[in-house]
Amino acid sequence: MLPPSRKYDDMDMISKLPLGIIETILCFLPIQEAARTSILSREWRYRWITIPKLAFIEETFQVTYDDELSILDQIIGGSNERKVKAKRCKIFNAVYQVLLMHEGPIHEFTLSMWADNSCVEIDHMLYHLSRKNTLKKLTLDICCGYKLPLSLFSLSHLTDLSISSCALDHQPTFKGFDSLTYLFLQEIHTTEKTLMHLLSNCPSLKHLNLGSNCTTIEYSDDYVIADLFKCLPVIEDLCISFHIILCFQPDRIPKKLPTALVHLKYLCMEGLSFLHKYGLPFLVLLIKSSPNLKKLKLQKWRCYMWLIDDSYLDEVEVGSVTLKDYQNIWVEHLNELEIVEFSDGKNALDFVRLILAKSPVLKKVRIYLDEDGDKDEELQILRVLLRSPCASPVVDIIVRQVRTS
Missing domain, CATH: 3.30.160 (Double Stranded RNA Binding Domain)
Known part of the structure; x- marks a missing residue:
């Protein structure tokens, strides 16, 4: 039988873990669970306040509403709107408490929840992160149509940026994300000017996902599709919606791009129809402009046709495509x-x-x-x-x- 001291030492092995391993474990836990590890031992107490990776996802929050609703509301079932606001309030309180207690750099921050433009709390969070100026990876999935604040454009050290279900406005003072290599934009509302200004100021961008038919881009006569690809000189991985292409004057598709996409290895086009008169010509243009392309993926949405205006239906027929039509193609890699x-x-x-x-x-x-x-x-x-x-x-x-x- 082991002596009592030996038993205690064996049971307390978790306290003897190196700090780097403790930090790694905490980074894989939801923030609520990470905070609860303070009770494990003296070595773990408040260790969670230094982890560089924070994620707040609405679905993971366990929220009860009894303390938020009046007795009358509880008897009659309560208002759904009130319940939603109560949950939102608790999420914001949790984020505020974590940010207030946090020590050291924050390298990754994720926020996924339902919100609207009345939620100034999100503005405060992003402003706080911009003041720390250590963030490298930011993921925002905020339904629905939340307008991103100016402070987003102050996160100069970003390498990864993912934005879903948000509105993105043009910021003329934006000087660029020099270190950004990964950009994911889905179901956003923006303008051609904003999108072009953003892309043209990300000189290191290698991975771009610009998709979804739910994305709305207010277009103008200022840009053509060739301008979009001028902004992607080092792109390696590109996923783009054909819906986006149609926003950039597709009737002015050039015979070749002004700059070849020599670094592009993976191309994914979503929502493509071979029947649209610009569909195949644009696809061939990209293939011919990508001499080192290794993988090509084409994906069609079932709901694509009814999401596009009636002018699309007037221009779908391009006739048959044969090998003879594109004899000058040679997809070497x-x-x-x-x-x-x-x-x-x-x-x-x-x-x-x-x-x-x-x-x-x-x-x-x-x-x-x-x-x-x-x-x-x-x-x-x-x-x-x-x-x-x-x-x-x-x-x-x-x-x-x-x-x-």
């Missing part, structure tokens, strides 16, 4: 092609045949049919592709129903 929600009939099929004939190192072709596809269509498409000219001797072609995950 492409090794993977993936199409999700495959449709648009012969135009889409001919595009795949074009890629097969012009990609000498292609290894994988993955075609996922839309919800209307069936086994017979799978076999028919596969049969056509297997019989098509192919520049690569090792390409593996798979055609199947659209993935559910």
Whole structure:
């Protein structure tokens, strides 16, 4: 039997962990759980107030409303609006307490919740973070339509910025995010001027996700699509919605971009229709302008058609696309092609045949049919592709129903 002192030492091993390991453990915990670790031992007490990574996600908060509602409200079930405000208030109080007690740098900050422009508390949080001036990664998912404050543009050390469901205004005093390499913009409301000003002041940007048909961009006659790509000289990973392309005067698509996208390795285009008169020409333009492209992914949204105005429906027919139309394409480094929600009939099929004939190192072709596809269509498409000219001797072609995950 071990002596009592030995038993205690074995049980208290958690207190002897190196500070670096303690910090790593705390960074993986929700902030509420991280704060509770103060009771574990003297070594863990208030250690959570120094962790550099903070995340506040509404779904993870356990909130009861009994202390927020009157007795009458509790008897009759209470107002849903009042409950929402009560939960929002508790979340803000928690964030305020953490920021007030926190010591040392904050490198990552995440806030995901329902809010609106009446929530000045979010402005205060961002202002506090800008005063610390240590933030490197910021994630904001704030439904719905929250207008981001000026202090966002003062976070000069950012390397990663993710914004969802927010409004982004032009800030003429913005001098740029010199260190920003990753930018994710989804379901935002902005203007062409703001977007161009932001992108043109991110000289190190390598990863850009600019998608979603729910994104609204107020366009003007000041920019064309070539201007957008001038802002991305070192881009390596690009995911862009065709809906965004249509905001930049697509009738003025150039024969080639003024600057080749020589660093681009991965291209994903969402919401593309091969039937739209600008769809295939723009896609071919990007492929021809990306000499080192390795993976191409095309994805169509089922709801895409009804989200676009009637002018789209007047311009969908471009005619059949054949290999002869684009003989000057040579996709030297492409090794993977993936199409999700495959449709648009012969135009889409001919595009795949074009890629097969012009990609000498292609290894994988993955075609996922839309919800209307069936086994017979799978076999028919596969049969056509297997019989098509192919520049690569090792390409593996798979055609199947659209993935559910």
